[in-house]
Amino acid sequence: MEVTQIIAWIHRVMLTGLKPATDHLGCEWPPGSRRAMEAGSPFARQLLGAFAGFKSDLEARVLCHRLPRSYMHNFVCEHDLACVHLAHLQYGDFRSTAGWRTSAITHEDYMITSESSMSPWAEVPGWRKERNLDDTLHDIYQGIGPHLVASTIVHCILEEIPKCTLEKLDLKLKSLYTNSYKPWCRENKTDSAGNSFSGVKFNREKTNKTYPELGSVYKANEVKVIIFRAAFYCKDKLGSFQGRVRAMCLYSLASWIRVLDLAGGWLTNDEVESACKFGVQFLLCYQYLAGASLQAKVCLYKIITKFHYFCHMLIYMKLTKRNVRFDACWMEEDLM
Ligand SMILES: [Zn+2]
Ligand SMILES: [Zn+2]
Known part of the structure; x- marks a missing residue:
């Protein structure tokens, strides 16, 4: 017997509101x-229980749902049919014309x-498959x-220091931490x-052919603060067109976070509209930066699949008005 069959049984019982026979x-x-004597009596006066959502990280999601x-x-x-290998269904395309947007697989299709x-x-x-909740x-x-x-x-540092070597980058990151981030x-x-910041922790140690990424030493709450700090940092580096898109990109995600942080579990129409506007703006800016980097043959702005899942978070919020911040796994993670 699978554990899910027991979970399913528990949910069927909870829906009756009565202790099972x-x-x-x-x-x-x-x-x-x-148990025999109490069978058929309410388990919580008039209250029933019902399934609301499935929460996990992506790995557990893949395993549990096969x-x-x-x-x-x-x-x-x-x-939908978003994928890695077919040009017309690229998962990293966030424009309203993206091919995957017209290839939706509904729950009914899925069944x-x-x-x-x-x-x-x-x-x-x-x-329903939409009840597998996305997790900020x-x-x-x-x-x-x-x-x-x-x-x-x-990207900012490379623009600022011409012919920036890995050593120079490392030094600049370290000084950025000491002189700017820490005091802030x-x-x-x-x-x-x-x-602290360093080339190693930014995945730029031995070669500039690696995509920059904060190492896992940075906890989620630190990453959140760094997003806000980076938004301030890039706001002052608007020189090039890319610089302006970069600032807009960070500002948009920071604003998205802020809208949800200030809102309750269910969003008002204004909050939904503003969150979705910032969310889409963020994705489009990032997609532009990734494309420009690819064209210039520099390893910056990797588009991982989580950007695509973020896009679905926006679609989900628009549909349900749910503040996805309330479905995140912060508490669950502590227990693991
Ligand atoms: Zn985790
Ligand atoms: Zn998709």
Whole structure:
């Protein structure tokens, strides 16, 4: 028996609001036992329970739901045909004309796929694939964020110092931390300056053929603070057109975070509109920067699949008005 079958049974019982007459295998309780006597009585007065959502990181999501399309596959998305390998279905295209946007796979489509690629959660009453919730902790603070801030900061430095060697970059990052980031954190009363900056920690140690990315030594809450700091930093470096897009990119994500941080669990129409505007703006700026870097043959602004999942977060918010910040796995992660 799969654990999901037991989970499904629990959910069916919770929907009745009553203590069950049998166990999960359908066997009646021993006669005269407390369970037998209490069967059929309410378990929480008039309250019922129901399935609301599935929360996990991406790895657990792929395993638990046996996803045939995920960040581990060429087709990267549960919700459409976005992929790595076909030009017209690129997952990293966020324009309104992107090919994947017209290839949606609905839950109903999904339910007619073969049983072997079906999530065992399909047995849980109320589960739909959209109820596998996206998680800002993993998507943003442990995904998009580390790429965004490392690329934008390195990009600024490369523009500032002509013929910047790896040694110079390393020194500049270290001085940026000591002379700028650390004092700024102190000024703003956040204790997120535990990790200094360096070429190694920005994934630019031995060669400039690696995409900048903050190392995993930076905790999610530190990454969040660095996103805001990087937005201020890049605001003052608007020289080139790319510089202006870069500043806009960081400003947009920081604003998106701010809108959700100030809002409650359910967004007003204005909040949805403003969050989606900033979210899309962020993605388009990033896509532009990634494209420009690719053209210039420099390794900056890697587009990982989490950018695509962020795009779905925006679509989901527009549809449901849910503040996705409330579905993040901050608490769960601590327990692991
Ligand atoms: Zn995790
Ligand atoms: Zn998708």
